[in-house]
Amino acid sequence: MSKLLTVSPSPHVHSSDSTQKIMYRVIYAMIPALIWSVFMFGIDALRVTLIAVAACVAFEYLIQKYLMKVTPSVTDGSAIITGILLAFNVPSNLPWWIILIGAMAAMGIGKLSFGGLGSNIFNPALVGRVFLLLSFPVQMTSWPGIKMAAVDAVSTATPLALIKESVKNGVPIAKIEGLPGLGDLAIGMNAGSLGEVSALLLVLGGIYMIWKKVITWHIPVSILATVLVFSGIFWGINPEMYVNPAFHIMTGGLMLGAIFMATDMVTSPMNPKAQIIYGIGIGLITISIRMFGAYPEGISFAILIMNAVTPLLNYYIKPKRFGGQ
Amino acid sequence: MSITVVYTIVTLAVIGATAAVILYFVAQKFKVVEDPRIDDVEGSLPGANCGGCGFAGCRAFAEACVKASDLGDLNCPVGGNDTMGQVATILGLEAVAKDPRVAFIRCNGTCDHRPKTSQFDGATTCAIASSVYSGESDCQFGCLGYGDCYDACEFDAIDLRAGMGVPLILDDKCVACGACVDACPKDLIELRKRMPKDRKVVVACRNMDKGGVAKKACSVACIGCSKCFKECKFDAITIENNLAFIDSDKCKLCRKCAPVCPTNAIIELNFPPRKVKPEVEVETNS
């Protein structure tokens, strides 16, 4: 023996999984939706995404190195995810300096002020998004017309904003003009933020992540089911005033939120029971904001609110113990 | 407009008054009668909450002092005799002077003295390492070097000396609270009597193996040869389980034991350099 024997406590083997691999799998899962957004909104979409990713990575590196004085951990891929998610949550014509501010809020306030990866309470990309939404409401809600849609090339409002406006003015749902059909919504033929438009591709990414065991089904399914049931009740009561549940599910970033943002490991609960409660909470709050709130859509706020509840869920909801209580 | 202001003021006033009444009754109901001297005693304590006195923090110690009929068994090692004098004055009791103490790690098995025979790769705390096995060297008694004592010390009195293998206690910062003594899973740390100028003569070893085994594991191990025992004129040295121990309360710092130790397990600290002639040594300190 040339070298000393190593002694360590058991176990002596480790699975081949690593945090980095998990992060990169999330990135792969987002690529179809990203490609679609480039297809829909043109090269602007790519510009926004690249700026957001570069800014998030740069801010993480700089803050860790010069403010926190720790070894930067940008290689783990989490900053890239935050960057892509932030880009997915903004319109494609957003000026570059607003994106920078959003990235700074996401990384600085949302993530590193809590201590970095694993310690943040709120989803960083959503912190960035909401920060921008409140600071630059005009830029954040002026969506460019989509390049691909033959019918509605000049529309600048999202379907949900259209509905909100019309219902406020007393126009019944059926008479609203320019509302995309369900098929268009599924493929992504509608205006909106970068990543929220194509419901199908987002679901595809979600299935990939479940298959690769990056996420479990509990959170997305409980959110979607809650939205379906809750908005279904209102639709059943008055279809004139309330839009149908399928419409709710496929618009306003609900898919994006349910699959990619609510499932963020760091900020979601740690066991299936708590995850389902968390999902139901997000679904209820989202629909409540959409129907009764001032904003046309509410998944961002819903996730952030439930993020805050997560520690409490972890504390009170325990996994099923072997051998009962 | 003005009516709104009136409403607001009235509402707030009513809420405030109600809350005040509730608070008053609750405060009455749950009032705890406490000896006011506890606060006084606590005020005179250092407030480090180190637990060196054996109680859970300074307040618990203060309560114990107030209850006690004499202060013989109670001592705040951090504050020392001054603090205990103040406590005695507050309580009208007699202060019992105690010798100040200082912690010492009884292992000199640094990397150059004690060859590694394996390497540990697990959570780097001494407690976990010692529960897995005896340690990286062949000496099962020696310091593991992961610094549980360092983590336990509230006073920055331990230098981890990364790479050396054994931490060092900084005499000027150590307050002898004993936190490190409890933290060390190998029971290496001893609270010794603090001598003038922090001088000390110590057996820096806890190896209870037989001489040959001990010597093989570490070049500065005590082999229990009893040479120092024979040299000591003050009965300060005892030999038990192949290990010598110098009682700091009896040691007169004559330094006669150190030169006879065949393995240099006895170390002397903070003395001026020895003069060449051995006769002079005896008079240097006593």
Place this chain on the structure above:
Amino acid sequence: MLKTFKIGGVHPPENKLSKDRKIEVLSIPSAVFIPVAQHIGAPSTPVVKKGDKVKVGQVIAQSSSFVSTNIHSSVSGTVKKVDFSADSSGYPKQGIFIDVEGDEWMEDIDRSETLVKDISVDGAEIVKKIQECGIVGLGGATFPTHVKLVPPKGMKAEVLLINGVECEPYLTSDHRLMLEKADEILVGIQLLMKAMNVDKAVIGIENNKPDAIQLLSEKCKTVAGVSVVALKVQYPQGGEKQLINAVTGHEVPSGALPIAVGAVVSNVGTAFAVYEAIQKNKPLFERVVTVTGKGVSKPSNFLVRVGTATSELVEAAGGLPENTGKIISGGPMMGRAISSLDIPVTKGTSGILLMKEEESKREEIIACIRCSRCVSVCPMGLEPYLLMTLGEKQIYDRAESERVMDCIECGSCSYTCPSNRPLLDYIRFGKGKVGQIIRSRKK
């Protein structure tokens, strides 16, 4: 759908390199060191002294309490000394050094290979004989078998579960034993059933050993009350509570023994040892040990005398590979890393695993990303991430209420953690501390 336990579990690469290698009898070493504490419970008291002549199978250390067993000499020769030497923990433990001279067995041991099927003794005698012959659980826990067979007052065993799971990667000693000693194991099972006074026994075998499942199922047809259940490959199925859950569906309540749900679990190796003890009058002084590892030139299963130094086994398996970084006594999930090859084989040594340099180092630890995989793999339904933090921060009362004492130390959490966090290190530490607190409370 194959049966398995309901909560958690992982599936590490199996690496059963030695599964096709027949059990070889290892040549008797020139000297042995037999520790007196080879079981859970009080160490035995040596009854021989320096210079005594001993024979194979002679009692050399007597059990000192109920939860303890006798230790028998595994060789014949002269007692060199009764002294302390390092065991797998590195700390010196008392044991008996014997210099081997020839191979002279106690006269009453039946050394023939003939299968003795007829059971001529009653239950109480079986239990007594098991205790005398020093039989302990050979799966690794080394709990004295006779203690398990006597249920506490007011409890009744209903079923005997035989653990042929061998869920640890690499290890194959139980697998080989089932293939080569199936008849003897079945007689051993019947003896155990008689001792416990139950009429039902189930052998649980993981599906990665189809040959053993087939063979034993075939043989079971002629034995009343004994059946074989194929189980899905899932670690830690060999854990007592997990096996009961997999086979019967019952959950042993927190803090209770398996007997609380009417089950007693024994290893196949133990069943074989029981057969030898009762039918052949042979005490437990040898066992099957797997010697394996990716660098080992000849992964093997050896029948080894207790007290043989690890180095002899490694030598017989083709010598120590040049790039060995770690030596593990037991399997890679729960085994113990040892720091020297002088450490002897004991009753609980199921394998010697040599790991290459590159396999033996842990990866860099990074921050917990709260992915909750540790929670989902924990077979006890605990929250390892939380227990680790509580252990690290020494918050023992909370750790107790979060049921740290339920942890079976299977290592699934550390195995699966993508951030390479040493979860089990801290949980085990916390568990130890909480255990101390509970014991001091009882006093």
